[in-house]
Amino acid sequence: MAGRMANGVLYSGTWSKTGGEHQAVRLSGTGGTLDFMLYRANSWRFTPAGAGGAAAYIGEAKEYASQLPDIARAMQSGGDLADSYRLQWLDFAEAIRVNREPSCSFEEAARAVKTCCTIVPATTAEPEVEALPADSPVISVILSVQGDWRLARRTVGHLRAQTICAQIELVLMAVSHHPITIPDGETAGFHSLQMIPMPPDSSVAQANAAGTRAASAPVVVFAEDHCFPEPDWAAALLNAHTNDYAAVGPEISNANPDGIVSWCDYLVGYGPWMSPCSPGQVPFLPGHNSSYKRAILLEYGERLEAMLEAETVLHYDLLRQGRKLYLEPAARASHVNFALWNVWLPVQFHCGRVFGGSRAQGWPLSRKLIYTAASPLIPLVRTARICRFTERALFYHEQYLVPIGAHAGHRWARPAVPHCL
Structure with missing residues (x-):
């Protein structure tokens, strides 16, 4: 506010x-x-x-x-x-x-x-709304496919179940050594589909940045192969974007609640947006599965990849610009968390390094x-x-x-x- x-x-x-x-x-x-x-x-x-x-x-x-x-x-x-x-x-x-x-x-x-x-x-200025041709998609979902279509199949199935599936552009970033083959019918029902090849050593941030530039809709959202949105997810995100919010994030629930490591990962990674929650402006949003006005992301130019390495840093920067972030519980997704200590702990360590390095970009030595x-x-x-x-x-x-x-x-x-x- x-x-x-x-x-x-x-x-x-x-x-x-x-x-x-x-x-x-x-x-x-x-x-x-x-x-x-x-x-x-x-x-x-x-x-x-x-x-x-x-x-x-x-x-x-x-x-x-x-x-x-x-x-x-x-x-x-x-x-x-x-x-x-x-x-x-x-x-x-x-x-x-x-x-x-x-x-x-x-x-x-x-x-x-x-x-x-x-x-x-x-x-008192009204938020600018981009005029779209009648046959254009209203939201682009960007999903990184890491080498094997089977890893993305479940998420794509949930995207096909969206209430506005026919208005969604699906942008698949094929991070693979070889072409990815999609079985017949598994991407049917979307407004349109893009399959964009990426170098096999591309990071998720690089894939998401490339997908943002290639997308056609005014709103983009970054999906994951281990996070499964409920049917009203896309419609709720899009509805919130009719206001002047730079980014809108979903409520996140625990998709694998049968282990203590999963709960640790969930609380550390998604505690601020844990289900159930209430709508409102927030200081930052989930690092993935959040949506953005595409034009705002494109303003970062060549810096976009770096800003997407740790999206919380991007959110801090948007707030510094005076932009607004909004949490929309009606957009709900279930996230599969790490379940093994020997996997989760190293991931937390390296994620901390990435976040710290991204946040400290441009800081003076004293700070x-x-x-x-x-x-x-x-x-x-x-x-x-x-x-x-x-x-x-x-x-x-x-x-x-x-x-x-x-x-x-x-x-x-x-x-x-x-x-x-």
Whole structure:
């Protein structure tokens, strides 16, 4: 969300109860910027205009260090967000029971609403919608086929089951030493099909970038051979793109929930978008299976391959440009996760290296050194975030806690949830 206050101060905010722990507000003026991280004891930071360089990065590192008590608290009890949310509801229920005013009075709520009403949109321009010929596809699904058609068959079957299959362009990137043969009928029903050969040593990012350039539709989505979309997936993504969102991502469920490694991979990789979740703008989306307005991706030119190596970095860059990312739970997909420790752990290590290298592109040496020194804190930070993501699972006991606990050799007791919640 972005706008301008009545007094001219620029305002931006990101809220995500289900898409992550990120609840941030920034006020920008000629003297600097004031950032608020909601529900945190260490909740604000002022950056004077023109501040930068090593001094700014050192200050950022000090701020992160000062938040360690908050991280430990989040790991123990769910964090300030959980406590605040739960206690406010309990107080409200108690106020009704004893016929008193709640701690957060209606007058305070009215003032908050009045304050929100002073915000005016930064722009009233309607989002540009690309005019298409009547016979053009509305969305292009790009799928990398790694040498053997059988690996992609199941995903393509789910794509054929889409409610708007006849409007989908299927772009298959054949990453193979030899031509890939598709059995008759297995790609029937799509608006159109492209089979684009790629060098056998091409990365998924290179294949997706080439597919984006070759696609015909105004919206592109990157599919995987181990992620299976539900029938309304494409239609829901496309419907969300009628708004001015640069990217729209789906809700992700665990397609192989019968192992503890699978749950670890799922929570680490897809915790912010775990099923069930709620729609809304988010700070980043699933690294695969998300959709983009093609014109925005093409603006990166020769940098597109590098930006797609770690799509979270792409999402950060889109946000820096003032663009919006949206989570659409109606677009639901089931993801098959790694199931063996000796496979998953090396993959996590190498994925971390790719993400770190991509994110640090263009950073000054001082910032790289600070982040390197702080890297031992990453497991704590990630664990705290996962605790916040999985807080919602307390309300879906049978769906998450039972299978995770069973594979860990523990039988969970049913949580005591107040009736008012």
